Amino acid sequence: MARIPKELVDHIIQTADIVEVVGDFVQLKRKGQNLWAPCPFHNEKSPSFSVNPAKSLYKCFGCGKAGGVVQFVMDVEGTSYVEALKYLAKKYAIEIEEEEKTPQQQLEQNERDSQFIVSDWAKNHYHKLLLNSEEGMSIGYGYLKERGLNLTTIQQFELGYSLDSWDDLLKAAETAGYEKKYLEKTGLVVTKTDDQGQDTGRRYDRFRGRVMFPIHNISGRVVGFGARTLKRDDKMAKYLNSPESDIYHKSDVLYGLFQARQAIRTQEVCYLVEGYLDVLSLYQGGIKNVVASSGTSLTEGQIRLIKRYSDNVTVLYDGDAAGIKASLRGTDLLLEGGLNVRVVLFPDGDDPDSYIRKVGDKRFTDYIENQSQDFISFKTTLVAREASNDPVKKAEAIRDVLHSIAKVPDAIKRQVFLQQTSATFGIDEQVLITEYNKLVKSPAAKQSSGGNAGNYGNGAGSANTGYPPSSNNSSRQAPAARPMSDEEEAEMLMYGGHEATVEILGVGVSYQSTPSEAEQEDLPDMLKVCEREVLRLLVLYSSLEVETEVSVAAYLLNQLEEAPFKTPLFAEMWEICRQELLAGRFPDARLLAQNERADIRSLITDLATERYELSPNWRTKEIYVFNEVDMPKLACDNAVLRLNKVHVQRELDRAMERLRLPGLDDAEMFEILGQIKNLKQLDNQLAGMLGTVIPRGA
Numbered sequence: 001m002a003r004i005p006k007e008l009v010d011h012i013i014q015t016a017d018i019v020e021v022v023g024d025f026v027q028l029k030r031k032g033q034n035l036w037a038p039c040p041f042h043n044e045k046s047p048s049f050s051v052n053p054a055k056s057l058y059k060c061f062g063c064g065k066a067g068g069v070v071q072f073v074m075d076v077e078g079t080s081y082v083e084a085l086k087y088l089a090k091k092y093a094i095e096i097e098e099e100e101k102t103p104q105q106q107l108e109q110n111e112r113d114s115q116f117i118v119s120d121w122a123k124n125h126y127h128k129l130l131l132n133s134e135e136g137m138s139i140g141y142g143y144l145k146e147r148g149l150n151l152t153t154i155q156q157f158e159l160g161y162s163l164d165s166w167d168d169l170l171k172a173a174e175t176a177g178y179e180k181k182y183l184e185k186t187g188l189v190v191t192k193t194d195d196q197g198q199d200t201g202r203r204y205d206r207f208r209g210r211v212m213f214p215i216h217n218i219s220g221r222v223v224g225f226g227a228r229t230l231k232r233d234d235k236m237a238k239y240l241n242s243p244e245s246d247i248y249h250k251s252d253v254l255y256g257l258f259q260a261r262q263a264i265r266t267q268e269v270c271y272l273v274e275g276y277l278d279v280l281s282l283y284q285g286g287i288k289n290v291v292a293s294s295g296t297s298l299t300e301g302q303i304r305l306i307k308r309y310s311d312n313v314t315v316l317y318d319g320d321a322a323g324i325k326a327s328l329r330g331t332d333l334l335l336e337g338g339l340n341v342r343v344v345l346f347p348d349g350d351d352p353d354s355y356i357r358k359v360g361d362k363r364f365t366d367y368i369e370n371q372s373q374d375f376i377s378f379k380t381t382l383v384a385r386e387a388s389n390d391p392v393k394k395a396e397a398i399r400d401v402l403h404s405i406a407k408v409p410d411a412i413k414r415q416v417f418l419q420q421t422s423a424t425f426g427i428d429e430q431v432l433i434t435e436y437n438k439l440v441k442s443p444a445a446k447q448s449s450g451g452n453a454g455n456y457g458n459g460a461g462s463a464n465t466g467y468p469p470s471s472n473n474s475s476r477q478a479p480a481a482r483p484m485s486d487e488e489e490a491e492m493l494m495y496g497g498h499e500a501t502v503e504i505l506g507v508g509v510s511y512q513s514t515p516s517e518a519e520q521e522d523l524p525d526m527l528k529v530c531e532r533e534v535l536r537l538l539v540l541y542s543s544l545e546v547e548t549e550v551s552v553a554a555y556l557l558n559q560l561e562e563a564p565f566k567t568p569l570f571a572e573m574w575e576i577c578r579q580e581l582l583a584g585r586f587p588d589a590r591l592l593a594q595n596e597r598a599d600i601r602s603l604i605t606d607l608a609t610e611r612y613e614l615s616p617n618w619r620t621k622e623i624y625v626f627n628e629v630d631m632p633k634l635a636c637d638n639a640v641l642r643l644n645k646v647h648v649q650r651e652l653d654r655a656m657e658r659l660r661l662p663g664l665d666d667a668e669m670f671e672i673l674g675q676i677k678n679l680k681q682l683d684n685q686l687a688g689m690l691g692t693v694i695p696r697g698a
Helices: 007-015 018-023 069-076 080-089 105-131 132-144 153-158 168-176 181-186 257-267 278-282 299-307 321-336 354-360 361-371 375-387 393-408 411-425 429-441 441-447 486-495 518-522 526-540 552-559 568-582 600-609 634-660 666-690
Strands: 030-031 034-037 049-052 057-060 064-066 160-164 189-193 200-205 210-216 223-229 239-241 269-272 290-292 312-317 340-345 499-504 507-514 544-547
Touching: 007 080, 018 049, 018 069, 018 321, 064 069, 064 600, 069 210, 069 518, 069 600, 105 132, 105 160, 105 168, 105 181, 105 223, 132 153, 132 210, 153 278, 168 189, 168 200, 168 223, 168 340, 168 429, 181 189, 181 200, 200 518, 223 666, 257 290, 269 278, 269 299, 278 568, 290 666, 299 321, 299 600, 312 321, 321 375, 321 393, 340 361, 340 375, 354 361, 361 441, 375 411, 375 600, 393 411, 393 429, 411 429, 526 552, 526 568, 526 600, 526 634, 544 552, 552 568, 568 600, 568 666, 634 666
Parallel strands: 269 290, 269 312, 312 340
Antiparallel strands: 030 034, 034 049, 049 057, 057 064, 160 210, 189 200, 210 223, 223 239, 499 507
């Protein structure tokens, strides 16, 4: 992919007004320094979506979406970083001159562009035939009208018709000046071969006498076609799709997603159906958050597309037993992809298209709301009914359900599903847990679940359970203690959580023990907290003076070593800021938040946005509130002291670990005790400087 020069990227970002860009999609209202609106990415009544014009950043304090102006375009349009830059450049009339491509890159780009162009032309050709030709109007349009589709829907999805002719499209393309090779590469035209597979020189249209359904990618460009024959011929496939090409990979495309993506975000759920007409009928009926797998088995690429817009998917199953069985396998992939999956089953003989035409929009909406159930419960009930009283089938059905449960990443959900399965099949819960553990320990299950499933234990010795033992087990674990507040957790980590005394050579050494691994999983990492605070001050106030002609950036860089952070992303960000300062520039949060890397964009946005602002009334009432902008040196000193204190505590913990090693002689023990004493003194000094403890003897 050709790159846009950095200077041009910076120019686009500096020119783009985030208030104008966001304002194209939501209505912003000023409140304090920021502007607020209901979030465009999820449903809410009270606005929690904030835009900071000064920093050119946005953040939703409800769903967590955040970033700069480029990230907003990426989120709202579902585009790549480069496509978002091009969107902004077009909006602000900035001409993009991409860096020179290699001859091979240029050739590949030209090939792809040519296929996009010829596909778009074919779409327009088929659409005109549908609405303007006698055959198209009488056969194609007549069929769509019979299926209940109106002209608005037909035009919105750019439906078309291919004449029942061997070479109508081929001749029209040649007349319009399009090369045959691109018609062939996109599958619009087929090359006839002889029995030996040799090219006979004859070309003919792939699609003839069919209603055409253009397939769009997420950017709205036509990449392929689905086509339905209107002839009653058992030897002819009812539906025919474009073959794979440089621009069309069916495993990475969902029919209707281009039209549905905004509604999926707004409604926070994606309805998944099977066919083109299912999508069209539901969309016309007001259910716009609907996509189709187009008759193909669901793929991981398609699941990733759905997850980009929502974590919730509801599968609308046809009321056909054979079809349901085939679809169950694909739905397991949805679970494995971390999606929350629900299911709606239509009456036997009906599909979403036929049912909405039969009962109308309102009753259809009521039906899917009332009949929706979680996938595991649906599958459990289905296979339990089929197994009936056959013990062998019942055992197979239970294992089948357990396979699906194992694909659920969330431990609490797995727990609930196991309880439900136990109740549905009337089988002891502990038996299910035992069978589940056998399943997840098998190599095949571990590979298929991607390591998501955890073992479920039945006693105190079973770690990593996430699932309590059954009620008939006497070794049930005690309930968890009251969760600590954030302040309590931070205080515990900073100043120690468990007092302990070790008697060594008659000397009592008091220290704060390191939490166990299991405890650490539930505690915040104070080192990261302190590193983050230093980085936040560096990014937000880099140019602010702490002393005469000494900036926050220079002060922090001088106070700390070249690489003071252990957290990899923080260390990278520190180095980026250091290089900016060495180049004579202050790190600019506005530009850093538009970085090509998503993790850096997310970090900068998180550092630079706050939900609440200090009311100006505090100053009016002459009530003093510490403001780091007014006292940047104090803020920097406190942040550096806290970071140093955490490092000292880490060294103290390591020394205590060495002290517990077996086989130490007296000299080694006294050496370690001396280190511990010095570290404790340093720790107390730092605490005293921070004002967090009163030193002994004071």
